[in-house]
Amino acid sequence: MHELGIVFHIIKTVERVGEENGLSAVSKVTLELGEVSGAIPRELIDCWNWAVRKSELLKGAELVIETIPAVTLCESCSQTYETVRYGRICPNCGSDLTYLVQGNEMNLKEIQAC
Amino acid sequence: MDKVRIIEIRESVFADNDREADRIREGLKRDKTFLLNLMSSPGSGKTTLLMRTIEALKNEFDIGVMEADIDSSVDAEKIAKTGVRSIQLHTGGMCHLDAGMTEQGLKEIGASDLDLVILENIGNLICPADFDTGAVRNAMILSVPEGHDKPLKYPHIFTVCDVLIISKIDVMPYFDFDLEKVREYALMRNPKLEIFPVSARTGEGMGAWTEWLKTQVNEWNNGVKLLTE
Numbered sequence: 310m311h312e313l314g315i316v317f318h319i320i321k322t323v324e325r326v327g328e329e330n331g332l333s334a335v336s337k338v339t340l341e342l343g344e345v346s347g348a349i350p351r352e353l354i355d356c357w358n359w360a361v362r363k364s365e366l367l368k369g370a371e372l373v374i375e376t377i378p379a380v381t382l383c384e385s386c387s388q389t390y391e392t393v394r395y396g397r398i399c400p401n402c403g404s405d406l407t408y409l410v411q412g413n414e415m416n417l418k419e420i421q422a423c
Numbered sequence: 424m425d426k427v428r429i430i431e432i433r434e435s436v437f438a439d440n441d442r443e444a445d446r447i448r449e450g451l452k453r454d455k456t457f458l459l460n461l462m463s464s465p466g467s468g469k470t471t472l473l474m475r476t477i478e479a480l481k482n483e484f485d486i487g488v489m490e491a492d493i494d495s496s497v498d499a500e501k502i503a504k505t506g507v508r509s510i511q512l513h514t515g516g517m518c519h520l521d522a523g524m525t526e527q528g529l530k531e532i533g534a535s536d537l538d539l540v541i542l543e544n545i546g547n548l549i550c551p552a553d554f555d556t557g558a559v560r561n562a563m564i565l566s567v568p569e570g571h572d573k574p575l576k577y578p579h580i581f582t583v584c585d586v587l588i589i590s591k592i593d594v595m596p597y598f599d600f601d602l603e604k605v606r607e608y609a610l611m612r613n614p615k616l617e618i619f620p621v622s623a624r625t626g627e628g629m630g631a632w633t634e635w636l637k638t639q640v641n642e643w644n645n646g647v648k649l650l651t652e
Contacts, residue, residue, distance in 0.1 A: 311550045314517050315436055322432070322439050330430060340436070347549060347579070397575075415436040423427045 312352040315415065316360045320367060323420055327366045330422075335370045337421035343414040344379040344393055379412025440554055443522035447529070447557025454535040455644040458525075458542060459636070460558035462580060465546030467566040468590045470498050472623045473541060477505045479633040484538035484640060489528045491520050491545050498543065508532055519550035522557050539640050548573070552580035559643050562586040567600045574608035581612040586619065588632060593622040 323338055342348060357372040379392035385404035392412055398405050435441070451458055463469050470490075477486055487508040490498040499511035512528045514520060520528075525542060534540050542558060544551045561584045565573050568591065574581045581587065587609055589602065602620060609616055617635060621628035 311518055311553075314519055314521070314550060314554070318436050318440060318521070322434075322436070325439065326430060326432060332430075336427070347553075417432040417434060417436055417438075419429050419431045419433070421427060421429050 312348055313356045313360070315348055316353060316356040319357075319372075319417060320360060320364055322417055324364065324366055326420065327422065332366065332422040335367050335420050335422040337371045337373060338367075339373045339375060339418040339420070341375050341377055341414055341416040341418050343377045343412040345409065345412045346415050348415065350374045350376070375418065377411060377414050380410050381407045382410045383407045437553060437555070440522050443526070444555035444557040447522055447526055448559065451529075451534075451557070451559060452643070456529075456534050456537055456540060457560075457640040457643045458529070458534070458540045458556075458558045460542045460544055460551075460556045460561045461564070462544045462548070462551045462561065462584070463546060463564035464548055464566070464569055467546070467564045467569065468623060469543055469546070469564055470501055472564060472588065472590055472621070473502065473543060474505055475623045475626070475629055476541075476633055476636065477502070477507055479629065480539065480637060481505070481507060483637065485536065487532045487534060487537040487540045489525075489532055489540065489542045491524075491528075491543060493517075493545065508537065514545060518545055518547050519554050520544055520556055521554045525556040525558075538644055539636075548577040548580050552577075552583050560585045560639055562588060564588045564590050565605070567591045567595050567598050570599075571601045571605035571608070574605065574612050578612050581609050581616065584613070584616065586617045586635070589618065589620040591622060591624075592620045592627060593625045 323335060327335060342350060354372055361367040361370050380389050381392040382389050383399035383402060383404055384406040386399060386402040388401045390400055392409060397407055399407055461469060480486060488502045489510055489512055490502060491512045491514060493514055493516055499509045502509040510532045512524060542556060563580055563584045565587060606618055619628055619632040621632055
């Protein structure tokens, strides 16, 4: 399961940050998730709630997901458009010379802890 | 009670794994060991292709194979018959290998005295693409029955690979598979991709692929660029 692997990596990183900063409990972790990153928010949260129970530092911590909208740039007409709505073909000029400029992110933004 | 504070991290979820993978590559360079990460769908003919590749290169290099699977040791047993060192890695339900698991495998197989280690990743076109294993090169296999539209459906894996092996080309006449289309779609995702159409069964195209691999291993291990005939 893809989301579980991602959750394990987030927990590992937060545990490292916790050690570096002498934290005793983490209450909230904020993740920036691109709309087309391939991970499903609901699945991430399910995996998260199960996995944090096994961590001393993260027990009961909440996972907050902030969505980054996916935007595609068309090389032919230099305009950007919503990726999820229009896909790979530019809705303005019909070109397929397009690439994703944002929406693939999976970034650990910040944690709330004491 | 301690004061609650916010700590900014602002880095990719995969950043720790990427750093670990870079460390693995440094170790491989020191030990003169080339690690190939081989990815594909289940049933693409990975194990068969691997066996033919080993036959072609085993006189040249000391080879090891790490078979990653969720469970079972069917593939490692098959590979063991070729006479090379092989181990089975179980991911315990996970859909991919990460750098940490790869490092454990390299230790277990004793990679430092091998020239070439091939990691047969979990059969999956999505998750393995996100996790750098520390391999020197990434290769993927796409078999003819899977269809030529895979680069459109799973674009990410095509962008992280150095090589695309199109396998089972001997059955092309029976499938609606367009070799030119797959080339076009794959190169659109990754213009630097090397593409080798092969049939492990008839041997067609296998020479070009194994020659490429041989050159890569020699360049990494010895820093020598061999002239291809």
